Amino acid sequence: xxxxxxxxxxxxxxxTIWVVELSEIETFIxxxxxxxxxxxxxxxxxxxxxxHGDTELGQSYNLAPFIDINGDGIYNPNDGxxxxxxxDKCLFFIFNDYYADxxxxxxxxxxxxxxxxxYAFNIQDDTAFNNTTFLHYEIINRSDxxxxxxxxxxxxxxxxxxxxxxxxxxxxxxxxFYAYNGDDFDDSLGGVCGYGDNPPAQSCTLLGxxxxxxxxxxxxxxxEFGNQIVDESINGINxxxxxxxxxxxxxxxxxxxxxxxxxxxxxxxxxxIGHYNYLTRTWLDG
Numbered sequence: 075x076x077x078x079x080x081x082x083x084x085x086x087x088x089x090t091i092w093v094v095e096l097s098e099i100e101t102f103i104x105x106x107x108x109x110x111x112x113x114x115x116x117x118x119x120x121x122x123x124x125x126h127g128d129t130e131l132g133q134s135y136n137l138a139p140f141i142d143i144n145g146d147g148i149y150n151p152n153d154g155x156x157x158x159x160x161x162d163k164c165l166f167f168i169f170n171d172y173y174a175d176x177x178x179x180x181x182x183x184x185x186x187x188x189x190x191x192x193y194a195f196n197i198q199d200d201t202a203f204n205n206t207t208f209l210h211y212e213i214i215n216r217s218d219x220x221x222x223x224x225x226x227x228x229x230x231x232x233x234x235x236x237x238x239x240x241x242x243x244x245x246x247x248x249x250x251f252y253a254y255n256g257d258d259f260d261d262s263l264g265g266v267c268g269y270g271d272n273p274p275a276q277s278c279t280l281l282g283x284x285x286x287x288x289x290x291x292x293x294x295x296x297x298e299f300g301n302q303i304v305d306e307s308i309n310g311i312n313x314x315x316x317x318x319x320x321x322x323x324x325x326x327x328x329x330x331x332x333x334x335x336x337x338x339x340x341x342x343x344x345x346x347i348g349h350y351n352y353l354t355r356t357w358l359d360g
Contacts, residue, residue: 080173084131092138092166094119094157102156116151123157124168125149134216137189138166160210161193170216181346185217213284225353226284232276235260235268244328245277249307251328252277282311283323293321327355 098117105111125140126149127133143154159166170187189212197203215221232253234240239256254275260268286293295304295314304313310324329352332340339359343349348358 164193249325250279288319
């Protein structure tokens, strides 16, 4: 594993959520170094974008993505550089599994660094977009190890108001999993305010999962007779698009576990192997 000592001061620097709006970038592009706007000042959201890490502390030089206007590889808003974001508003964050002990699972540190971007679109007449938050994760192995038999899972704790009467399931055709209230009325119990009549549902859809292992070919979507052999909601995306090794997995499996109730083999995991079991869609008893 990486021979690093991460100080508490360093963690405070990255214990931050960087927020940028597309309108700020558009204003920056229009008004920065424009004599028509002599009073324009670059906002802190652009100036403070974490594009580079401190290499003397073992951090990667390149962190948050940015548009490099002059191609010098250095983020400098005074040169016209600005954050590369998704959506109309984004929240960017960085975390790792290396600084603190894995008290939840008791597992070993892996040396992983995760760059996350939550973003949304403001499309006034589109209720789907206006009720959707998108999440993009980049998972980076900063250790000196190669990991095999690797599984990536999304632990999602849906709480539809009062959570004790929620149901959960998955929709294979849509590559989605979801939660909904057990009846048409969501109770307010135990100090939790329920929705009452006509409670909502919530869904998580995998638009593009991890990249498949490279095999130096463009994996086909159709067989030689024109029959479709890939279902994007299950197998993933980018098959048969004439681009090599850009295929991404879909929702390859789904499993739930109970919060301290029911069969002990289906309850919360409390060990590293228990977490790994659920990642491999296996109950705690194997």
